[in-house]
Amino acid sequence: MIINHPLLGPRDAAEFVYKGDVGLIDRPDGMSDDLDTFHDYAYLRDNPAGEHQELWYHEQGDRSWLVVTRSTLTHEITKVELARDVARARGRSS
């Protein structure tokens, strides 16, 4: 596969490490959220047959975490974003 890195252009997917569902960005707060919320965050992830937003890490490259929108049926990639931007958009400011 080829991932079109937003800063570096097309790169072979073998340069990246896969983590999984983008929902892993939405970490609850350990002081205010309860165990069930943490359980769901850590263990229950989206696993669709179709479009999937997922985290990839450019380990053999610039060390960016990316959010890749990819079909799990065809492997077609329709969008690649910097995970930091996505994280901010999902409300993760410190």
Added chain:
Amino acid sequence: MKYSAWQVFKEGLTGNKGWKPVWREPEPKAEYDVVIVGGGGHGLSTAYYLAKEFGVTNVCVVEKGWLGGGNIGRNTTIIRSNYLLEGNQPFYEKSLKLWEGLEQDFNYNAMVSQRSIINLIHSDAQRDAFARRANAMRLSGADSEILDKAGIMKACPFLDFDNARFPIQGALRQKRGGTVRHDAVAWGYARGADERGVDILQNCEMTGFIRDKDGAVVGVETAKGQIRAKKVAVCVAGSSSRVMSMAGMRLPIESHVLQAFVSEGLKPIIPGVITFGAGHFYVSQSDKGGLVFGGDIDGYNTYAQRGNLPVVEDVCEGGMAIMPMIGRARLLRMWGGIMDMSMDGSPFITKTDIPGLYFNGGWCYGGFKATPASGYCYAHLLATDRMHEVATQFRLDRFRRGLPIDEKGQGAQPNLH
């Protein structure tokens, strides 16, 4: 029809005209005691043991494609019980014992071949971990051995002992491990279940659950219409998330592709199953002569039954690293199967919070060897509503309770299990 050498001989003399269909092609009844969703290895073995061991014969299996078309038809055929943890080892040992009597039990030659499985050791830490495992195996009644370097040289003289990047120091061996003709397992269970009255419905995709006013599951919608059931048993590894989402459930499972490979036929060269402990490679040789091998999953969520080149190359590198004699053997065919990768690498055989709905899945890439015990324990659960004693930890709520069964110690990262 009972199969035997005599039957083969008699039919041979009379032009093989007397062979009967191995299973019926029935129309669905309106209601069953149990509807099993998924006509793969585990679904068929569940049906078989329900009928044979628990006397529950008013059962149907709905399969969207052809029977045995899931991972039972596309795996690397290995059986073993070389597990470590208390939650797993007795279960897999139970499975291995069932394999050992399986062919006589269901009167079908699935070519259960106990030619041993060898896990190579390349470091002291690996030896320590394998010793721990080997002793755990002994504690559960399984066989195990630790071979030193001389021992592995004797067992597999063709490995690279001279020029290996990661020298081979020994091995964990389970002599009772080996391989089974995978398709025949599905056929044998299907035949045995069918003989006992189970309806196997091929080309009958399940499209939804029927719920009563309290939310309980009371049947399934299928391509052949509604089928009502006292209990619905889902058994669709690879598609678990898709199917269970129809009941509104989210699972601690991701779907990944595991590639597998076979070489052209060769005269016997590999004695049993060998796994490479410092790379990603395992291999056996089929009775037809093909080297059957594989390695790691591709590592990304997918429902496409195919992988990509980096893993193909990685696997072959592993092969050449331990057995440089295979360089001139040709890779004949590559394929992929979709794995239910669970969050701790271990499976589920369990009731759900929804009355009437049962779930079996999350087998990662260890489902094939588990086929008999999975079916047996699932049948036990369906028939008695109690977990079988060797499968008590395969619960869906184990993560909530903080009791994962994590053989590899990788945590909630499915692609590392």
Added chain:
Amino acid sequence: MSQINRLKGGLVNRGNAMSFTWNGKSMSGFEGDTLASALLANGERLVGRSFKYHRPRGIFSSGAEEPNALVQLRKGAAQEPNTRATVAELFDGLEATSQNHRGPLAWDLMSVTDLMAPFFGAGFYYKTFMWPAKLWEKLYEPAIRASAGLGRLSKKPDPDVYDHGFLHCDLLITGAGPAGLAAAMVAAKAGLRVIIADEDFLPGGRLNAETFEVDGQPGPSWAAAKAAELADMPNVRFMTRTTVYGAFDHGIYGLLERKTDHLAESGGKPRQILWRVYTKRSLLCAGSTERAIAFANNERPGVMLAGAVRDYVNRYGVTPGQKVAVFTNNDDGARTADDLKAQEVDVSAVIDTRKGQYVAEAKGRRGLKAIVLGDGSVVEADCLAVSGGWSPNVHLTCHQRGRPSWNDEIAGFVPGGELPPGMTVAGAANGAMTLGAALASGVAAAKAAVKDLTGKSPRASAPKAGDETYEVQPYWEVPNLKGRAWVDLQNDVTTKDIRLSQKEGFRSVELLKRYSTLGMATDQGKTSNVLGLAVLAEAAGKSIPETGTTIFRPPYTPVPMGAFAGRARGQDFRPVRKTPSHNWAAENGADFVEVGMWLRAQWFKRPGEKGWRDSVDREVEMTRKSVGICDVTTLGKIDIQGRDAAEFLNRIYSNPFLKVPVGKVRYGLMLREDGICYDDGTTARLSENHFVMTTTTANAVLVFRNMEFARQCLWPDLDVHLISTTDGWAQFAVAGPNSRALLSKVVDDLDLSNEGFPFMACSECTVFGGFPARLFRISFSGELAYEIAVPARYGDSMIRGLMKAGEEFDVTPYGTEALGVMRIEKGHAAGNELNGQTTAAMLGLGGMVSKKKDSIGSKLSEREGMNREDDMRLMGFHPVDKADKLDAGAHFLTQGDPEDMAHDQGWMTSVAYSPELGHSIGLGFIKRGKDRVGEVVRAFDPVRGKDTKVVITSAHHIDPEGDRQRG
């Protein structure tokens, strides 16, 4: 020996005769021959034995689809099993032998299985060999395995090397036949970067096998001219002997280029290159494959595909027989007869199914002698050219989601469903079965690709050629079949087997394949799948499209394992990382061990030491007595800077990090989000906003990855930056009572007194008069100890300088074994304890998980199952009999308990011989360990035949108060 079947003409180079041996017999051929054409030229008809029945077999085709003529090529380590003689280029000195027979090829003892055929129908083995169960592994299976399989591996390492390469192009064209060449001309002239690849050594495809003209020239001349023109263009890479074996995601194709297979010796050059090609578009022009017709004994040596007969006659100037009959359901028949007659070969009959004629049976066991026609008449023939029509080579279109669709007009499957993105198909592969149509479709496809990529519409017209007739009438199996008719020649699947499978319920194509083994042989059913499907459809009373389709998986033709592995084998399997002191260590008796990619010194042997234990014991004793030095560069090092660095670390580590003073080091424990410990290490605060972290060697990459995840995805607005400096700094542990004295000689201007530089202090400093360094007072050994780091380029000088400075203290270098002994004596957890399954509580570090803050893993570590009173604890273990040696991996059992899993109390994680205590010691996890100090339990180790009484102790075997490291 003379080439009795050699004709005149053809494209072989008669000026270059080549000699070769076949089963030890010397023969000759010409440059441009394949092994198959040369064997035929020499009159060899019997070349192999089938898989199951060991039936005599001859050459069936002239290409990669060959099911029969599989041979062993070359000798010794280079021996290559299952090579298709039809694609093996002849070279001078080639040695080939037949395979899969016992005794001589002509008198194979295993052919007795053919007599047993009535009992050996499809799937017979599933119905027998079950009793007694023990005999399967002992008798039945060995017998089956010995008779199955085809060729033999040499059992020696592959002597050749293989390369991997990467290419990029606008358009990849698969196949340099008429469609491919015509397309390449258009695309190349329009300026596209074109790669055109063909598996053959001679471009032209079927043009070389037929007698057609293109643009007024003979087909082969036109192909040669176009190939030469393309090869000269700078934007074209023309690859012959190159198979496009697979279509992968996002326009990536796998190609195998054979570089030296046509030479007697590879001469050290790569035998083959595995190319990964990144394409914008691809055009499949892979042509089509002919298929057979089912009649009795339709696989006798001498029965051959008609297109192959024309190929041998026209291209190689070889006739496969002296008296040739033709059996066809399409217009190929007449053409085959014409081509033979033009070479003055006797054509004994043309049997055309469209005229109601058919061949009922082939006669002649080891070679065709005659054919019996449907009307009972007998026609003499030593070769029968059969054509059941042509199947487009749609393989690559199926490698992703494509499902071919049936086309009645050509009676074959054409590309259908979703093709790999960017792929189009032209020529016969797309059902354009005549030359004119193939050329036109190639040109049209190339124009479309150019328009697609550049927006421009090139002007080009197709080369001129006639459209020969191609009328085909589906015809699969002759009526009133007597005997057996083969579908899959290699796997011995007959029409009876297919019917039996159907009858027994194996009705899906996929079940049929698996039960009967149809299409599962080395040719993957290239000549048999469609025929098999047709027979199945007929048996089920359905049409072919209703019955199913055939799909294909990569590779198109088999690819050697060596090619996939490339250079990654032997010592080059994975890169080697060497520590900065590696050369010094090698000069000083170090014995190295693989630790991940690293090579580390595990001990340093001194003269007179008999075994490794002597060395390790000495290193431990000398370190504990005076001073020792160990290269610890492999520990992961992460530089952390920014205004929020402390806040960031406080969220990463489970213990507090906000208030670490500048100039101090703190031990930190890391949890995964699921609450399990996965790494530990020390982090030093060099300044307000600058920290340096160490991780374990094994987790260096993972910890960094996880920290980047936390930084970018969890807390993107924290002002913190990370960089891995593992390779940037050489780091040495200097441990032992004399470590301070030694370092005082090395470090410039730093007060190293216990007051000036206490335990857990750190500082940037200089060494040896001005070289930059960092000093940390931390101890893994439990002794007074330091770690000193210098930029990696000074690492070699540093170890030499330290050793020189330490001479007066009798300093010893120590390796990973002594390091391990000392950490076990001290009770520090390492990889065996931090195995991803242990909680902080198990390690006795439960108090380090702060409840006053949110850090990774802190919440989920609260789950009930991870906080059980009866959980395991890390403890120490001493043998009751001090002479006993302990072993890691033993399980603990309470005395008197049964030996089973339910009573398993834990396990021994690490063991060592403690020179200080004078006996073996261990660390391990045991249930309720902290309450059981002093209890004697069994260390049960049945796999090594041991059962040792051990007493539970503190994990801190020596100096539990830590006085030494603080001194």
